[in-house]
Amino acid sequence: MRPTDTLDPDFYHRVVDCQWACPAHTDVPEYIRMIAQGRYTDAYLLNRASNVFPSILGRVCDRPCEPACRRRRVEDKPVAICRLKRVTADLSDDVRPLLPPIPLEKNGKRIACIGAGCASLTVANDLLPLGYEVVVYEQLDRTGGLMRTNIPAFRLPQTVLDNELNTIIDMGVDLRLDQRVDSLATLLEESYDAVFIGTGAPRGKNLEIPGRYESDRIHIGIDWLESVAFEHTKKIGEQVLIIGVGNTAMDCCRTSLRLGGKQVKVMARKPRGYFKASEWELDDAEEEQVEIVVNHSPREFVINDGQLVGMQFDVFEYHVDDEGKLQQELIGEEFFPCDDVILAIGQETAFPWIERDIGLDFDQWDQPVVDRTTYQSTRAGVFFGGDAAFGPENIIWAVEHGHQAAISIHKHCLNEAIDDRLPFGMNLVSTKMSIHEWSFSNDYEGANRRQMRHVDLKERFNQLNIEVELGFSAEQTTIEVERCLNCDIQTVFTTDLCIECDACIDVCPVRCLTITENTDEPTLRAALTVPAQNPDQPLYVSATLPQTGRVMVKDENICVHCSLCAERCPTGAWDMRKSTLLIPYAADEETATWQHKTA
Amino acid sequence: MSFIKKPRINHPGLDTNAVGLTIQDYEGAMSTLCAGCGHDSVSSAIVQAYYELAIEPHRVAKLSGIGCSSKTPTYFLRPAHGFNSVHGRMPSIATGASAANRDLHYIGISGDGDSLSIGLGQFCHAIRRNVDMFYVIENNGVYGLTKGQFSASADVGSPARKGGGTNEIPPIDPVLTAINFGCSFVARGFSGDKTTLVPLIKAAILHRGFALLDVISPCVTFNDHEGSTKSYLHTREFEQTAVYADFVPIRDEITASVDTHVTPVTLHDGSQIHLRTVDPDYDPFDRDSVVAYLREHQNKGQIVTGLLFVDETAPDMLTLSSTTQTPLVDLSFDTLNPGAAALKTLQKQWR
Numbered sequence: 016m017r018p019t020d021t022l023d024p025d026f027y028h029r030v031v032d033c034q035w036a037c038p039a040h041t042d043v044p045e046y047i048r049m050i051a052q053g054r055y056t057d058a059y060l061l062n063r064a065s066n067v068f069p070s071i072l073g074r075v076c077d078r079p080c081e082p083a084c085r086r087r088r089v090e091d092k093p094v095a096i097c098r099l100k101r102v103t104a105d106l107s108d109d110v111r112p113l114l115p116p117i118p119l120e121k122n123g124k125r126i127a128c129i130g131a132g133c134a135s136l137t138v139a140n141d142l143l144p145l146g147y148e149v150v151v152y153e154q155l156d157r158t159g160g161l162m163r164t165n166i167p168a169f170r171l172p173q174t175v176l177d178n179e180l181n182t183i184i185d186m187g188v189d190l191r192l193d194q195r196v197d198s199l200a201t202l203l204e205e206s207y208d209a210v211f212i213g214t215g216a217p218r219g220k221n222l223e224i225p226g227r228y229e230s231d232r233i234h235i236g237i238d239w240l241e242s243v244a245f246e247h248t249k250k251i252g253e254q255v256l257i258i259g260v261g262n263t264a265m266d267c268c269r270t271s272l273r274l275g276g277k278q279v280k281v282m283a284r285k286p287r288g289y290f291k292a293s294e295w296e297l298d299d300a301e302e303e304q305v306e307i308v309v310n311h312s313p314r315e316f317v318i319n320d321g322q323l324v325g326m327q328f329d330v331f332e333y334h335v336d337d338e339g340k341l342q343q344e345l346i347g348e349e350f351f352p353c354d355d356v357i358l359a360i361g362q363e364t365a366f367p368w369i370e371r372d373i374g375l376d377f378d379q380w381d382q383p384v385v386d387r388t389t390y391q392s393t394r395a396g397v398f399f400g401g402d403a404a405f406g407p408e409n410i411i412w413a414v415e416h417g418h419q420a421a422i423s424i425h426k427h428c429l430n431e432a433i434d435d436r437l438p439f440g441m442n443l444v445s446t447k448m449s450i451h452e453w454s455f456s457n458d459y460e461g462a463n464r465r466q467m468r469h470v471d472l473k474e475r476f477n478q479l480n481i482e483v484e485l486g487f488s489a490e491q492t493t494i495e496v497e498r499c500l501n502c503d504i505q506t507v508f509t510t511d512l513c514i515e516c517d518a519c520i521d522v523c524p525v526r527c528l529t530i531t532e533n534t535d536e537p538t539l540r541a542a543l544t545v546p547a548q549n550p551d552q553p554l555y556v557s558a559t560l561p562q563t564g565r566v567m568v569k570d571e572n573i574c575v576h577c578s579l580c581a582e583r584c585p586t587g588a589w590d591m592r593k594s595t596l597l598i599p600y601a602a603d604e605e606t607a608t609w610q611h612k613t614a
Numbered sequence: 615m616s617f618i619k620k621p622r623i624n625h626p627g628l629d630t631n632a633v634g635l636t637i638q639d640y641e642g643a644m645s646t647l648c649a650g651c652g653h654d655s656v657s658s659a660i661v662q663a664y665y666e667l668a669i670e671p672h673r674v675a676k677l678s679g680i681g682c683s684s685k686t687p688t689y690f691l692r693p694a695h696g697f698n699s700v701h702g703r704m705p706s707i708a709t710g711a712s713a714a715n716r717d718l719h720y721i722g723i724s725g726d727g728d729s730l731s732i733g734l735g736q737f738c739h740a741i742r743r744n745v746d747m748f749y750v751i752e753n754n755g756v757y758g759l760t761k762g763q764f765s766a767s768a769d770v771g772s773p774a775r776k777g778g779g780t781n782e783i784p785p786i787d788p789v790l791t792a793i794n795f796g797c798s799f800v801a802r803g804f805s806g807d808k809t810t811l812v813p814l815i816k817a818a819i820l821h822r823g824f825a826l827l828d829v830i831s832p833c834v835t836f837n838d839h840e841g842s843t844k845s846y847l848h849t850r851e852f853e854q855t856a857v858y859a860d861f862v863p864i865r866d867e868i869t870a871s872v873d874t875h876v877t878p879v880t881l882h883d884g885s886q887i888h889l890r891t892v893d894p895d896y897d898p899f900d901r902d903s904v905v906a907y908l909r910e911h912q913n914k915g916q917i918v919t920g921l922l923f924v925d926e927t928a929p930d931m932l933t934l935s936s937t938t939q940t941p942l943v944d945l946s947f948d949t950l951n952p953g954a955a956a957l958k959t960l961q962k963q964w965r
């Protein structure tokens with residue numbers, strides 16, 4: 016293999032599994048260390064730089080970081096990254112005075128954002144400090160979009176939502192509530208320099224089976240949640256069936272329990288393991304005694320005298336065939352009585368308000384054609400982000416879309432090529448303080464993941480908006496931060512200094528180092544001290560070693576960054592250096608342009 | 615020395631051996647030796663060898679004297695028995711222990727100071743008696759624990775790291791010494807080359823009788839400088855492998871090798887060690903020719919490594935003295951102490 020190019024920011028970035036997996040590339044290990052040091056406000060600000068809504072995401076993020084966490088490969092459970100994010104929000108001081116100042120003198124560019132959800136507000140957050148005027152149109156009388164209407168208050172309190180959204184609104188957003196945009200063509204006639212569309216995926220999918228329109232007790236999940244959020248719906252029948260087993264279904268069943276539902280069943284078409292809901296959302300629902308019924312596919316709504324009395328289901332059995340595909344076999348039918356049915360089988364975008372003759376192309380599925388890098392549509396100056404761009408994803412994706420769209424909008428307004436973007440950068444600084452002393456806690460904490468504390472099962476149903484999760488206690492936080500393996504403190508190898516004494520190889524607790532003859536990757540992977548069996552994790556291969564001409568190989572897979580290799584190295588060939596990923600935002604593009612002009 | 619303990623983490627890819635243990639079960643405490651010390655590599659090779667042989671750690675007794683090398687039994691085989699003796703007196707302890715319990719595996723860890731200076735007499739007599747043990751000399755040419763004075767194995771002309779002194783006293787070569795005293799298994803390895811060190815250790819462990827392994831184990835603090843003949847760089851440059859040893863455990867099928875230079879040696883448990891001589895004229899069973907070969911290369915400044923001499927037919931101490939096959943601990947008190955009458959009968963034999 017060729018020597019690894021560690022100057023490519025991607026190499027060390029990949030080692031930081033959580034940051035690599037996060038769409039917004041949040042610097043997780045660094046904010047966890049800040050929490051450990053009691054620097055809650057700094058930790059919040061570091062979060063905010065990449066994910067903008069730490070307080071919201073600390074509660075309801077889909078956490079792509081946690082399945083990726085290295086701790087999961089060392090033991091079973093990942094670091095509670097999301098919970099720790101909430102800790103930063105819970106304990107942070109007011110950060111408003113610490114945010115970039117908004118220039119009094121504007122740059123003369125006006126941007127329209129449609130929808131006041133997380134994508135649009137991220138665009139506003141990135142562009143307002145550069146002197147832009149940002150107008151946000153919202154069809155409802157309040158901000159937040161689906162975060163407000165579809166996530167129940169017992170998971171995400173209104174005050175938390177308001178606090179973070181208003182931080183951005185108060186930067187000087189020209190907010191136009193209750194102003195629905197009915198025609199993009201009309202809006203484009205106004206003097207906006209760019210338009211950003213962040214209207215989400217507001218249409219819940221329907222289930223067209225017999226009896227669908229014969230009762231008013233059959234609800235579309237996201238519409239029903241919105242109606243609950245706006246206090247139009249205040250109760251539900253005792254027996255409720257939820258169709259679908261995604262995260263919206265979990266919100267629907269738990270909300271039902273708080274509005275009078277006694278027997279709430281979630282009806283799943285497939286077996287466990289094929290559910291769309293996140294593991295922890297399933298856990299939380301089952302803790303509240305929601306029953307999840309598997310292998311039942313809806314057949315018809317049963318109506319008696321104009322009244323919904325229940326639903327008939329096909330019952331299936333599943334097995335995995337030789338090709339690994341799931342095969343179903345019909346084995347019978349079953350009737351479930353109910354008073355209400357909530358359909359939570361997905362949602363989609365809706366653009367009846369965008370004219371199809373304005374140079375903005377839609378694809379065969381009637382989705383706008385949007386560039387994956389620039390987020391620009393086929394009409395220059397019109398950008399998409401959030402669920403509106405590529406269909407339903409998660410808040411953290413919408414935030415990243417917003418950051419990238421903001422860069423594009425900025426470059427568009429400067430008449431620069433929007434696909435000529437700044438690359439990621441990297442800083443690499445030694446953490447050595449003295450002999451065997453590092454500026455991070457390198458000892459391995461063997462404790463298991465801390466459990467989130469919940470409000471008592473009876474008490475939580477007293478009111479609709481009692482937040483169930485209590486957050487981490489100080490004791491829980493103290494232990495959980497130490498579980499982080501500091502994957503951003505990289506083991507950096509200097510080939511010329513190595514005397515091949517094997518000290519690092521001998522001391523490594525996970526045996527991830529080997530000095531061997533260089534060869535091709537599959538042979539090398541098999542020849543290591545412990546064979547490198549995880550192809551998703553890269554090998555580090557040094558240049559040719561000075562004494563024997565062999566190479567140092569490191570399997571990055573389960574290195575716990577304990578620094579013992581560096582401590583046992585007599586020549587300092589190994590060093591523990593903190594890699595910091597430098598992520599370009601709109602403000603960095605502004606600086607780069609300015610530097611280019613003055614150079 | 616590090617302030618943190620080596621964390622015990624179960625690597626998902628970590629195998630177990632024939633007795634169901636992982637290699638971690640053969641490790642010891644964190645080393646307090648200097649970073650980069652050759653001795654730590656020897657400890658690591660010992661861990662690997664016992665693990666691969668699937669010898670349960672508690673069936674091993676670790677014995678040592680005084681010195682950097684003699685500290686190392688703490689750093690491997692945590693569950694094994696251990697005895698840290700007076701300086702240079704480890705061979706006596708090993709001799710006694712072996713007499714008392716022949717069922718344990720004995721590993722003696724010593725250094726060039728412990729074996730070639732203060733303990734030379736003990737070392738020679740243990741070889742003469744052919745005590746059934748594996749004896750390691752971690753040889754670095756200096757007294758590391760007392761800050762780097764020349765030891766009895768320092769070569770003539772070796773410069774001191776500081777102060778400009780040069781060694782003028784001729785060295786004692788443990789390998790030649792052992793062969794001259796009739797040692798039945800003599801090998802030399804290098805701590806920086808585990809691929810050859812580990813098979814040597816495995817063969818030495820299973821050899822019945824005194825198995826000497828001299829390991830060039832650089833002192834990274836006091837004897838790894840330019841001019842040193844026991845540094846990593848010098849050893850790599852002047853290492854001359856006479857015999858490659860491939861260890862073949864008893865469980866593995868022994869297949870005929872096409873290489874004409876391969877000589878199989880059956881160890882007492884039935885395992886084999888395949889010796890591949892690099893020089894076709896080298897005969898690891900002929901004591902005189904081995905000595906001549908070693909002298910010739912020594913004069914050229916070369917460090918000959920490998921399994922240099924082996925004699926699986928020599929009777930060990932317990933065989934020579936016809937002692938009981940049962941460890942003393944397993945004998946009943948009556949057998950162990952037959953009483954005054956039996957003593958009298960015994961004494962009468964010599965009157």
